[in-house]
Amino acid sequence: MAQHSQPQLTAAPITAPPSPRAGxxxxxxxxxxxGAAIVTAGAFTTVPGLLITPLHQEYAWDRGQIALAASVNMVLFGFTAPFAAALMERAGIRRVVVGALLLVTVGALLTSVMASPWQLVLYWGVLVGLGSGCLTMTFAALITGRWFARRRGLVTGALSASSHLGQLVFLPLLAWAVDRYDWQPPVVTLALVALVVCALVALLLRDHPADIGARPYGGGQFVPKPAPVQGAARRSVKVLSNAARTGTFWLLAGMFIICGASTNGIMWSNWVPAAHDHGMHATIAASLLSLIGVFSSLGAVLSGWLTDRVDPRRLLVVYFTVRALTLLALPHVLTASVQPPLIAFCVVYGLVDVATVPPVIALSQRAYGDDGPIVFGWANSAHQLGAGTSAFLGAEARDLFGTYNVVWPALSVVCLVAALMALTVRTQRDARPAA
Incomplete structure (x- = not known):
């Protein structure tokens, strides 16, 4: 039986539990x-797809070179998450989030004055990737775990939706601004938005209910704040080592590799260029991606509600199967103008886009208990590894074959594989090590 040991925490002294407050x-x-912090990070992840064509035209850089920065961004976005979760438990959530927003601000500002592909990789790929990687669903899992005893699935779904809400709020405006003012002013504007959100976080975010003398929402008892956890990086690696001895972890990670490859990996970096190949204007393509974001938000909230009531494994089977069918249909509905079949694709694909997150978080928590947020962080790293690979290979396939039409059926097939994997996930907290 796998043991998930925890460091001994010393509770901060509390004289008496406070009385519940009205309101x-x-x-x-x-x-x-x-959610505001996650929205901002989500907006940064959509920008590379808007930059591929302008940078290709302005600097004559290969699409693969530009997509490499997006791939590095996505991979670091994922692999930062589990370390960020452990760092938040040591240094505090608010401090880490403020630092992350400052990092993406600096990366975006430096990107606006770059002149070489390696600078795009360093500034947007590394700096923005590291900063935004601290503001993933691992961060959301910590917030829901500390502040909510009830409605966790609903809040998780809403925070999952926040990432794609960044598309809804920023993407059409950014696409319009790139078309009208070139690409630098929108990048600088987004950096300034990150600074505003950073100030909001510093003023209002708190690490734990005990910081303000409150109980978790729906909790019957006051929960003392744990002492800072030492050895954040060491704990993240130890949790990974323990989880890697279980088959459950590899199923969750494998599903999320496919999930990342078939969603943000291909869409955020290659959707606008793929639509442009069919004669669609970039602003219209970005608006359609924003429409996907709208229904992704709705789908994530609905999925969170369902996760509180339905076996998460069954939900994942449905989500991956529907996604496979929509990707298979995409080459036949993507045209120069917006037609009803393309709108239907955006609606259906959007509903299952982020819907996988609440079930995977729930399975991580059921299988690994208090280590669940960090385990999910490592699964999310796998998600971003798949996303980064898909972003790069998708652009390379376009350069090699002159079309994206070979990409969609391949992703459809692997989504069906993920649906089969979901059927075999174990939900027991004492999942045994794989032989």
Missing amino acids: LHRAWVIAVVA
Whole structure:
């Protein structure tokens, strides 16, 4: 039986549990602020898809060179998450989030004055990737785990939606601005937005309900704040080592590799160029991607609600199967103008786009207990590894074959594989090590 050991935590001394306060629980304010940070990070992840064509035209850089920066960004976005979760438990959530937003601001500002492909990889790939990687669903899992005893699935779904809400809020405006003013002003504007959100986080975000003398939302008892966890990086690696001895982890990670490859990996970096190949204007293509983001947000919230009520494995089977069918149909509905079949694709694909996140978080928590957020962080790293690979290979396939039409059926097939994998996931917290 796999043992998931935890470091001994020393509770901060509390003289007496406070009485519940009437009115809006502070947990909802914390969730909104966390959502704002995730929205901002989500907006940064969509920008590379808008830059491929302008940078290719301005600097004559290969699409593969430009997509490499997006791939590095996505991989670091994922592999930062588990270390960021452990760092938040040591240094505090608010400090880490503020630092992350400052890092993406610096990376974006430096990108606006770059002149070589390696600078794009360093500034956008590395700096923005590291900063935005701290603001993933691992961060959301910590917020929901500390601040909510009830409605966790619903809040997880809402925070999952926040990432794609960044598309809804920023993407059409960014596409319009790139078309009208070139690509540098929108990048600088987004950096300034990150600074504003950074100030909001510093003012309103708190690490734990005990910081303000409150109970978790729906909790019957006051929960003392744990002492800072030492050895953040060491703990992340140890959790990975323990989880890697279980078959459950490899199933979750494998599904998320496919999930990343078939969603943000291919869409955020290659959707606009693929639509452009069919004669569609970049602003219209970005608006359609924003429409996907709208229904992704709705789908994530609905999935969170369903996760509280339905076996998460069954939900994943449905989500991956529907995604496979939509990707298979995409080459036949993607045209120069917006037609009803293309709108239907955006709606259906969007509904299952981020819907996989709440079930995977729930399975991670059920299988690994208190280590669940960090285990999910490592699974999310696999997600971004798949995303980064797909972003790069998708652009390379376009350069090699002159079309994206070979990409969509391949991704459809692997989504069906993920659906089969979901059927075999074990949900017991004492999942045994794989032989």
